[in-house]
Amino acid sequence: MKALEVDGIDVFYRDVQAVWDVSFDVEPGEIVTLVGANGAGKTTALRTIAGLLKPRRGTIRFQGEDVTGMPPFKLVERGLVMVPEARQLWPQMTVRENLELGAYGKEARKQRNETLGVVLQMFPILEKRSHQNAGTLSGGEQQMCAIGRGLMAGPKLLMLDEPSLGLAPMLVRQVFAALKEINARGVTVLLVEQNVNQALALANRGFVLETGHLTLSGQTRALRSDPRVKEKFLGEAAL
Amino acid sequence: MQKFVIVALNSLLAAGLYATMSYGLAVIYGVMRIINLAHAGLMMLAAYATWALNDRFGLDPFLSMIIVAPAFFVLGMALYATLIRWLPRSAAGPSMQSLLLLFGVWLVLQNLAYAIWGGDTQSILTPYTMESVPFLGGRLGVPQILVFVVSILSLVGLNLVLRRTYLGKAIRAVTQNRDAAMLSGVNAGQIAAVAFGIGTAFAAMAGSMLSTLYAFTPDFGRSFLLKAFCIIVLGGMESFTGVALGALVLAFIENFASAYTSIPVSYQDAISFTLLVVVLVAAPGGLPGLWRMLDRRVVAR
Numbered sequence: 001m002k003a004l005e006v007d008g009i010d011v012f013y014r015d016v017q018a019v020w021d022v023s024f025d026v027e028p029g030e031i032v033t034l035v036g037a038n039g040a041g042k043t044t045a046l047r048t049i050a051g052l053l054k055p056r057r058g059t060i061r062f063q064g065e066d067v068t069g070m071p072p073f074k075l076v077e078r079g080l081v082m083v084p085e086a087r088q089l090w091p092q093m094t095v096r097e098n099l100e101l102g103a104y105g106k107e108a109r110k111q112r113n114e115t116l117g118v119v120l121q122m123f124p125i126l127e128k129r130s131h132q133n134a135g136t137l138s139g140g141e142q143q144m145c146a147i148g149r150g151l152m153a154g155p156k157l158l159m160l161d162e163p164s165l166g167l168a169p170m171l172v173r174q175v176f177a178a179l180k181e182i183n184a185r186g187v188t189v190l191l192v193e194q195n196v197n198q199a200l201a202l203a204n205r206g207f208v209l210e211t212g213h214l215t216l217s218g219q220t221r222a223l224r225s226d227p228r229v230k231e232k233f234l235g236e237a238a239l
Numbered sequence: 240m241q242k243f244v245i246v247a248l249n250s251l252l253a254a255g256l257y258a259t260m261s262y263g264l265a266v267i268y269g270v271m272r273i274i275n276l277a278h279a280g281l282m283m284l285a286a287y288a289t290w291a292l293n294d295r296f297g298l299d300p301f302l303s304m305i306i307v308a309p310a311f312f313v314l315g316m317a318l319y320a321t322l323i324r325w326l327p328r329s330a331a332g333p334s335m336q337s338l339l340l341l342f343g344v345w346l347v348l349q350n351l352a353y354a355i356w357g358g359d360t361q362s363i364l365t366p367y368t369m370e371s372v373p374f375l376g377g378r379l380g381v382p383q384i385l386v387f388v389v390s391i392l393s394l395v396g397l398n399l400v401l402r403r404t405y406l407g408k409a410i411r412a413v414t415q416n417r418d419a420a421m422l423s424g425v426n427a428g429q430i431a432a433v434a435f436g437i438g439t440a441f442a443a444m445a446g447s448m449l450s451t452l453y454a455f456t457p458d459f460g461r462s463f464l465l466k467a468f469c470i471i472v473l474g475g476m477e478s479f480t481g482v483a484l485g486a487l488v489l490a491f492i493e494n495f496a497s498a499y500t501s502i503p504v505s506y507q508d509a510i511s512f513t514l515l516v517v518v519l520v521a522a523p524g525g526l527p528g529l530w531r532m533l534d535r536r537v538v539a540r
């Protein structure tokens with residue numbers, strides 16, 4: 001059984017179509033990355049899978065169950081969790097409150113203290129910042145808090161929208177290392193990135209999204225040496 | 240000096256009630272980004288409910304809040320479930336549809352009150368209505384003191400719920416970032432229903448307390464809605480301390496204006512309206528916005 005199957009989704013903002021007939025899948029235990037330039041429709045696709053947007057056509061299956069159009073809170077309960085673009089913490093709440101509220105669902109709440117221990121062990125800086133308002137954190141700390149909050153929900157599949165956005169290279173490495181560790185603990189990862197080079201280095205398989213259409217897919221090893229990928233993304237990244 | 244202290248104390252007492260009346264609006268605005276125009280009608284309805292309980296069963300107006308507030312909480316949830324939830328969502332601010340709908344609800348409540356109780360002026364008389372206690376050579380009214388105490392208790396209670404309970408935290412989370420709350424498993428529709436219930440219950444508590452201070456008709460509440468607008472615009476809509484500060488500022492300005500100038504008390508509405516316009520033009524972010532701006536200037540230097 002696949003962890004996630006996205007089958008032919010079309011997504012619109014009113015009359016404007018942003019995602020066209022997109023299909024891809026994620027196997028349990030994998031790290032899969034969805035890469036593409038700014039405005040390609042990555043966020044739209046992810047928000048649709050998470051239940052914040054409804055596709056006009058197509059289906060989304062999570063662990064074999066059709067979850068198309070299901071509200072986000074039901075998806076979170078099932079273990080489909082998204083860490084949104086640009087962190088989106090609750091700025092007037094403490095880091096601790098942000099994390100604890102990540103475990104809002106019934107099941108997650110029972111495991112709250114154990115999960116919190118794991119998260120703080122993974123990101124020790126959050127322990128230090130625990131009584132600070134999230135709005136006062138630096139960009140890297142905010143990203144760790146956002147990922148930590150996502151983990152608190154007890155995800156089976158964790159989807160992350162550009163976690164490297166706006167971070168210094170050293171912090172990007174740190175965040176990607178954390179993703180690797182999270183995956184090693186048994187969480188399937190769907191990573192959306194513009195940082196194509198590093199995303200492809202981390203993931204097992206990749207999909208390329210261009211202006212709302214999926215154009216390339218395959219093992220990341222093959223994609224990294226694909227001339228079309230090199231020309232479109234890696235040439236720029238090498239500058 | 241003595242007059243100054245008494246006027247200041249009366250301002251403080253009034254501010255408690257003003258804050259209670261404004262938090263109802265602020266909680267609803269925070270969660271749903273709509274302005275509850277029916278707030279005034281709900282205050283009026285609660286005043287009549289309090290009056291009816293007093294008239295029929297001799298129930299003290301402050302004690303009757305134990306019944307009135309929960310009843311209005313349920314009424315608020317029912318309003319949400321039947322009407323409010325169908326409104327289109329707009330992240331930017333109150334939509335035209337929401338304003339029209341809630342204005343309509345206000346009109347319905349008003350006419351309902353006319354149909355049931357008629358247009359005569361009602362008031363509640365208790366043994367302490369006319370009582371006052373001497374204080375620093377002046378006098379403070381007993382109802383005013385009771386209203387202040389109950390207001391503070393209700394605000395402390397609300398603050399505890401918002402800070403300590405999962406439900407309260409979820410309300411704050413939706414207020415601060417709705418998408419993030421939904422992505423953490425919060426059922427935003429359920430939270431909106433609860434927030435509308437809380438807002439309605441606070442309108443009701445304000446209405447019950449107002450009925451111990453003023454006479455009322457089915458038109459009652461309009462000027463208090465205006466004051467509440469002024470306060471949440473001053474307070475910056477979303478912060479708890481901001482609203483408290485806004486309530487204090489308005490109460491002080493009103494009381495000092497009537498004590499130290501020749502502006503008649505009947506012009507109090509004009510004061511809140513003028514203040515509302517001045518704030519909207521000069522400092523649209525309210526006091527918190529002004530504070531941030533000054534803060535930035537100091538940092539820049």
Ligand SMILES: Nc1ncnc2c1ncn2[C@@H]1O[C@H](COP(=O)(O)OP(=O)(O)O)[C@@H](O)[C@H]1O
Nearest residue numbers: 013016018036037038039040041042043044045
């Ligand atoms: N809220 C919105 N309303 C209307 N159009 C939007 C909205 N969000 C994104 N879009 C449009 O949809 C397309 C895809 O955007 P997005 O999914 O954010 O891309 P990416 O995440 O890959 O940068 C873009 O053309 C963008 O302008």
Ligand SMILES: [Mg+2]
Nearest residue numbers: 042043085162
């Ligand atoms: Mg994006």
